[in-house]
Amino acid sequence: MPENKQKWYRLSGAEGDVVVSTRIRLARNLSGTPFPAGMTGRQKQEIIRTVDRALEESGEAGDFRQIEMGELPLRSALSLAERHLISPEFARVGDGGALLLNGDESAALMLNEEDHLRLQIMRPGLDLHGAFREADRLDTLLDNRLHFAFDSRLGYLTQCPTNLGTGMRASLMLHLPALQERGAIQQLAVTVSKLGLTIRGLYGEGSKPQGALYQLSNQVTLGISEQEAIDNLAGIAAQILREERTGREQWGQNPRFEDMVWRSLGLLRTARLLTGDEFMTLISNLRLGIAMGTLPDLSLETADALIGDVQPATLMSEGGRDMESAERDALRARIVRERLS
Amino acid sequence: MPENKQKWYRLSGAEGDVVVSTRIRLARNLSGTPFPAGMTGRQKQEIIRTVDRALEESGEAGDFRQIEMGELPLRSALSLAERHLISPEFARVGDGGALLLNGDESAALMLNEEDHLRLQIMRPGLDLHGAFREADRLDTLLDNRLHFAFDSRLGYLTQCPTNLGTGMRASLMLHLPALQERGAIQQLAVTVSKLGLTIRGLYGEGSKPQGALYQLSNQVTLGISEQEAIDNLAGIAAQILREERTGREQWGQNPRFEDMVWRSLGLLRTARLLTGDEFMTLISNLRLGIAMGTLPDLSLETADALIGDVQPATLMSEGGRDMESAERDALRARIVRERLS
Numbered sequence: 036m037p038e039n040k041q042k043w044y045r046l047s048g049a050e051g052d053v054v055v056s057t058r059i060r061l062a063r064n065l066s067g068t069p070f071p072a073g074m075t076g077r078q079k080q081e082i083i084r085t086v087d088r089a090l091e092e093s094g095e096a097g098d099f100r101q102i103e104m105g106e107l108p109l110r111s112a113l114s115l116a117e118r119h120l121i122s123p124e125f126a127r128v129g130d131g132g133a134l135l136l137n138g139d140e141s142a143a144l145m146l147n148e149e150d151h152l153r154l155q156i157m158r159p160g161l162d163l164h165g166a167f168r169e170a171d172r173l174d175t176l177l178d179n180r181l182h183f184a185f186d187s188r189l190g191y192l193t194q195c196p197t198n199l200g201t202g203m204r205a206s207l208m209l210h211l212p213a214l215q216e217r218g219a220i221q222q223l224a225v226t227v228s229k230l231g232l233t234i235r236g237l238y239g240e241g242s243k244p245q246g247a248l249y250q251l252s253n254q255v256t257l258g259i260s261e262q263e264a265i266d267n268l269a270g271i272a273a274q275i276l277r278e279e280r281t282g283r284e285q286w287g288q289n290p291r292f293e294d295m296v297w298r299s300l301g302l303l304r305t306a307r308l309l310t311g312d313e314f315m316t317l318i319s320n321l322r323l324g325i326a327m328g329t330l331p332d333l334s335l336e337t338a339d340a341l342i343g344d345v346q347p348a349t350l351m352s353e354g355g356r357d358m359e360s361a362e363r364d365a366l367r368a369r370i371v372r373e374r375l376s
Numbered sequence: 377m378p379e380n381k382q383k384w385y386r387l388s389g390a391e392g393d394v395v396v397s398t399r400i401r402l403a404r405n406l407s408g409t410p411f412p413a414g415m416t417g418r419q420k421q422e423i424i425r426t427v428d429r430a431l432e433e434s435g436e437a438g439d440f441r442q443i444e445m446g447e448l449p450l451r452s453a454l455s456l457a458e459r460h461l462i463s464p465e466f467a468r469v470g471d472g473g474a475l476l477l478n479g480d481e482s483a484a485l486m487l488n489e490e491d492h493l494r495l496q497i498m499r500p501g502l503d504l505h506g507a508f509r510e511a512d513r514l515d516t517l518l519d520n521r522l523h524f525a526f527d528s529r530l531g532y533l534t535q536c537p538t539n540l541g542t543g544m545r546a547s548l549m550l551h552l553p554a555l556q557e558r559g560a561i562q563q564l565a566v567t568v569s570k571l572g573l574t575i576r577g578l579y580g581e582g583s584k585p586q587g588a589l590y591q592l593s594n595q596v597t598l599g600i601s602e603q604e605a606i607d608n609l610a611g612i613a614a615q616i617l618r619e620e621r622t623g624r625e626q627w628g629q630n631p632r633f634e635d636m637v638w639r640s641l642g643l644l645r646t647a648r649l650l651t652g653d654e655f656m657t658l659i660s661n662l663r664l665g666i667a668m669g670t671l672p673d674l675s676l677e678t679a680d681a682l683i684g685d686v687q688p689a690t691l692m693s694e695g696g697r698d699m700e701s702a703e704r705d706a707l708r709a710r711i712v713r714e715r716l717s
Contacts (some may be wrong), residue, residue, distance in 0.1 A: 290649060291649065294648035294649040297648055298647050301639075303640055305641055306635055306639050307638055320381070365631070368635075
C-alpha cells in the first residue's frame with residue numbers, strides 16, 4: 036500500500052491556469068440487495084467483502100488501502116472531503132461505510148455511500164477523457180465480477196433518480212477569479228443549466244463559493260451516453276476558459292491588479308493569524324498572479340497544495356487533535372508562511 | 377558647505393521608541409525694522425545680509441548653506457517642511473525669504489518668516505536640554521551682533537503676541553500608537569492644555585494626526601523662563617511616555633498585535649501602490665513593532681528615514697518634477713519595498 040506516493044492533488048495539469056482538477060464519479064449498485072439507506076450493518080459488511088473480493092480477483096487490490104469510516108476520527112473523515120477524495124456526506128457515514136483509496140489517491144471507491152459503490156477518478160488539470168478511461172476500466176473490471184444493477188431501458192440503477200442512466204457525474208474544478216470579479220458567475224449558472232450542466236461553489240451545492248473556485252458538472256445522466264456528456268462538458272468548459280482568460284487579460288492591464296497580487300503574497304507571507312475565509316481570498320489572488328506570470332517564483336502546485344493542506348479539518352487531522360478556530364488560524368498562518376517563504 | 381553629512385533625521389536618539397525628535401525654535405527680530413509682513417523686498421534683503429554678516433563674524437557661517445526660498449521649486453520647499461526643517465508657512469514665503477541650513481540639517485535659520493529670524497535646532501530622540509543649549513549658543517552669538525528687539529518687561533518682541541517673552545517653542549515629536557489605539561489622545565490634549573502645553577498631529581495645527589505621530593509643545597512664552605518651560609515639557613512628556621509604554625505592553629499581549637505588525641511589514645514589502653495615508657498607518661505599526669522587539673531585523677532609523685523620504689513633496693523634489701498622485705503612490709511603494717527588503 037504505497038501511501039507515500041506523490042498525491043495527484045500536488046500536481047498541476049493541462050489548462051492548470053483555470054482548471055484545477057477533473058473528477059469522474061460513477062454510481063453503481065449490486066443487484067438483489069437494498070440500497071444502503073435500507074441496509075443492516077451485516078448487509079453493509081457483505082457489500083464491502085464482495086467488492087474487496089472483486090478488486091482482489093481483478094488484480095487491482097494491491098494499489099488500494101481500505102479505510103473503515105467508522106474507525107476514522109471525524110476530523111480525518113472531513114479532511115478527506117476537504118481534499119474532495121470523498122463526498123461531504125460520506126465523511127459522516129460512520130460504521131458500515133468503507134473507503135478504498137489508491138496510492139496517489141486519484142482513485143477512490145466509496146462503499147455504502149448513497150449507493151453501494153461510488154467510483155471516483157481524479158486528475159490534476161483538465162483531463163476528462165483520461166479520467167473517464169480510467170473510471171471505465173475499473174468499472175468494467177468490477178462489473179465483470181459484480182454485475183451491477185442495470186436496466187436495459189434506464190441504464191444503471193441508483194438510489195437517487197438524478198443519477199439513473201450513466202450514473203456518471205463528470206466535474207471540473209475551475210478557478211474563475213476574473214468572472215467572479217466582474218459578477219458574471221450568476222449569469223453563467225443560468226446559461227450552463229440550460230445546457231444540462233451546473234456550476235457551484237467549491238464544496239458543492241448550497242455552499243458559497245470560496246477562493247473563486249467553482250465546480251462545473253454535468254447534470255443529465257439519462258438518455259445520453261457517457262461520451263456525449265463528457266464532450267458536452269468539455270465544450271462548455273472551453274468556452275468558459277476563453278471568457279475567464281479574456282477577463283484576466285483585461286484585469287491585468289490595471290495597475291491595481293499587480294498591487295493586489297503582491298499584497299496578497301505579502302499578507303500570506305507575514306500574517307500570524309489567518310481565518311479560512313481570508314486565506315481563500317488571498318490564495319485565490321495568489322493563484323491568479325501565478326497563472327498570469329506576476330509571481331514567477333511560485334507555482335500553481337504550491338498554491339493548490341496549500342489550499343488542501345490548511346482547510347480546518349485537515350489542519351486538525353494532521354495535528355492529530357481537535358482545535359479551536361483561533362488555534363487553527365495561527366497554525367494555518369504558520370504553515371502558509373513556511374511554504375511561501 | 378558639507379551637504380552630504382549624515383542628516384540628523386536619519387539617526388535615532390534617547391527614548392527613541394516613543395520620542396522621534398526634539399525641536400527648539402526661537403523667534404527673534406531686529407530693532408528699528410518693521411516685521412516681515414510690513415517689509416519691502418529691499419528691507420528683506422537687508423535683513424538677510426545683516427544676519428549673514430553676523431553669522432560670518434561669529435565664525436559659524438562655514439557650516440551653513442543659504443537657500444533663497446524664491447528660487448526653490450515649490451515641491452522642494454514643501455519637502456523641507458515635510459522634514460520639519462522649516463514651517464509649512466515658510467515653504468510658501470517666496471521671494472525675500474531665505475533659509476540657512478547647516479550640514480546635518482540640525483540647525484536652521486528661517487529669515488523673514490513671520491519674524492525676522494527663526495532659529496531652529498533639531499535633535500533625534502529626546503534631547504530638550506542639548507537642543508536648547510545649542511539654540512542658546514547660536515542665539516547668544518547672533519544677539520551679540522544683532523541686538524534683538526527686547527523689552528525688559530515683556531522679553532523678546534515678536535510679531536505674534538503668542539510668542540512674546542522667551543520667543544521659544546520647544547517641541548517633541550511623539551509616536552503614540554497605543555494611546556491613539558485606546559482613544560486617549562483627546563483627553564490627553566485637554567489635560568496638557570491645562571498645563572500650558574499643546575499636542576497636535578504631525579503637520580501642526582488643524583491637520584489630522586497621521587501615523588500616530590504627535591507634536592507636544594509648550595504654549596506659554598510669557599512670564600516663564602526658557603528653563604522652566606523646558607522642565608515643564610520634559611516632566612509631562614515623561615508621564616506620557618510611561619502611559620504609552622504601559623499601553624504598548626498591554627496591547628502586545630494580544631495575539632492580534634503580532635499579527636498586525638507582521639501584516640504591515642508584509643504589505644509594505646509587497647505593495648505596488650501606496651497612498652500617503654495607508655503608508656503612514658502601516659509604517660506606524662511597523663515602528664511600533666520595531667520598538668517592541670517584534671521585528672528585530674529592522675531599526676527605528678529605517679522607519680523614521682522612510683517616513684521623511686516618501687512624503688509627497690519629497691518624492692517629487694527628489695524626482696526633480698511634479699507628479700500625479702498615482703505616480704507618487706507607485707514611486708512610494710517602490711522606495712518602501714527597496715528599503716525594507
